[in-house]
Amino acid sequence: MPEPPTATTLAELTTLRLGGPAAELVEAHDETSLVEAVGSADERGTPVLIVGGGSNLVVADEGYDGRVVVVRNTGLSNESDLCGGAFVEIGAGETWDDVVATAVDRGWIGIEALSGIPGTVGATPIQNVGAYGQEISQTLARVRTWDRKLRGFRTFAASECSFGYRTSRFKQDPGRQVVVSVTFQFPLGDLGAPVRYAELANALGVQVGERAPARDVREAVLDLRRSKAMVLDAEDHDTWSTGSFFTNPIVPAGQLPDGAPAWPQDDGLVKTSAAWLIDRAGFTKGYGNDRVRLSSRHTLAITNRGSATTSELLDLAREIRDGVDQRFGITLVNEPVLVNCAL
Numbered sequence: 288m289p290e291p292p293t294a295t296t297l298a299e300l301t302t303l304r305l306g307g308p309a310a311e312l313v314e315a316h317d318e319t320s321l322v323e324a325v326g327s328a329d330e331r332g333t334p335v336l337i338v339g340g341g342s343n344l345v346v347a348d349e350g351y352d353g354r355v356v357v358v359r360n361t362g363l364s365n366e367s368d369l370c371g372g373a374f375v376e377i378g379a380g381e382t383w384d385d386v387v388a389t390a391v392d393r394g395w396i397g398i399e400a401l402s403g404i405p406g407t408v409g410a411t412p413i414q415n416v417g418a419y420g421q422e423i424s425q426t427l428a429r430v431r432t433w434d435r436k437l438r439g440f441r442t443f444a445a446s447e448c449s450f451g452y453r454t455s456r457f458k459q460d461p462g463r464q465v466v467v468s469v470t471f472q473f474p475l476g477d478l479g480a481p482v483r484y485a486e487l488a489n490a491l492g493v494q495v496g497e498r499a500p501a502r503d504v505r506e507a508v509l510d511l512r513r514s515k516a517m518v519l520d521a522e523d524h525d526t527w528s529t530g531s532f533f534t535n536p537i538v539p540a541g542q543l544p545d546g547a548p549a550w551p552q553d554d555g556l557v558k559t560s561a562a563w564l565i566d567r568a569g570f571t572k573g574y575g576n577d578r579v580r581l582s583s584r585h586t587l588a589i590t591n592r593g594s595a596t597t598s599e600l601l602d603l604a605r606e607i608r609d610g611v612d613q614r615f616g617i618t619l620v621n622e623p624v625l626v627n628c629a630l
């Protein structure tokens with residue numbers, strides 16, 4: 288059976304430490320109670336919010352007038368360890384970075400550059416989590432879900448997940464699929480996947496496209512992330528955030544401001560840096576006030592200094608979005624999921 292509530296406000300469940308009360312709160316520690324918690328609310332017509340680690344959520348000060356279901360089902364089964372690699376099914380409630388550490392220990396290759404990302408395994412397919420040249424779509428084999436509309440379990444192969452830059456079919460059809468487990472297929476070895484990110488290659492002393500020991504990649508990524516306050520630390524308000532608040536915009540080449548970073552995409556469009564745009568529009572690191580401001584170590588993170596409200600956070604996000612729009616004619620889009628509030 289689902290467990291009784293252990294928190295009363297969403298602020299206790301989010302890395303921003305923001306968000307008002309939940310009308311109902313249920314923690315589900317296994318697959319059966321997860322499906323029961325969601326299914327019984329659906330039968331009553333009660334809205335459901337699924338929460339993992341709360342690291343990509345901005346919840347209104349008014350809270351959530353429905354049932355919040357916290358996903359805590361764990362378990363990791365290594366189905367095979369053949370020459371084709373390790374085929375590993377992981378419960379949605381497992382902590383993502385623990386899984387990366389295990390993968391590096393066991394020689395499962397392909398997620399070492401995703402070290403230090405907060406949150407749970409079940410949330411990783413939602414926005415195709417990525418960093419430092421890796422995305423989970425590169426190693427994900429399938430996603431098992433509870434389909435709230437069809438009221439049954441489903442399995443999506445990676446090719447059916449519509450993965451893109453910080454998006455997937457799950458993000459495009461929000462709330463319908465409850466991720467129960469994710470299966471990855473990892474090549475085996477001591478060397479990590481070829482390094483695709485210049486800053487990481489530089490830190491490792493290799494060229495882009497070369498490989499380095501997976502352990503070294505993990506340590507280098509954790510060091511880089513810590514220097515940018517992108518590893519959670521309760522003592523450090525620069526990490527009281529959702530990580531990047533805006534995605535990197537993808538625009539026609541002709542719309543790119545002079546000097547802006549440009550990463551050409553397959554469809555002829557160009558991805559540019561949201562951090563560069565924000566900085567050049569006058570919102571430098573630390574911009575804001577003593578309640579809510581940009582991280583002093585990362586232009587893309589909007590942080591709660593300890594006593595902020597969601598409303599104040601959104602005001603700052605709007606000011607930045609509108610400032611970038613006025614300066615460059617590019618509208619930034621939020622990366623975190625907004626619950627009961629809007630930009």
Ligand SMILES: Cc1cc2nc3c(=O)[nH]c(=O)nc-3n(C[C@H](O)[C@H](O)[C@H](O)COP(=O)(O)OP(=O)(O)OC[C@H]3O[C@@H](n4cnc5c(N)ncnc54)[C@H](O)[C@@H]3O)c2cc1C
Pocket residue numbers: 302336337338339340341342343344358379404405406407408409410411413414415416417418464465466467516517518519526528529530531624
């Ligand atoms: C300091 C910091 C650094 C970050 N760095 C990165 C980064 O480098 N790259 C990156 O991609 N992201 C990054 N993020 C964002 C975030 O960590 C990821 O998006 C992460 O996958 C969210 O996991 P979560 O369990 O916390 O999800 P939550 O915040 O709890 O939920 C996010 C969304 O997923 C849904 N969801 C969660 N679990 C399930 C489930 N089991 N089934 C269905 N829906 C579910 C929720 O309903 C919500 O819509 C960072 C965040 C922080 C705070």
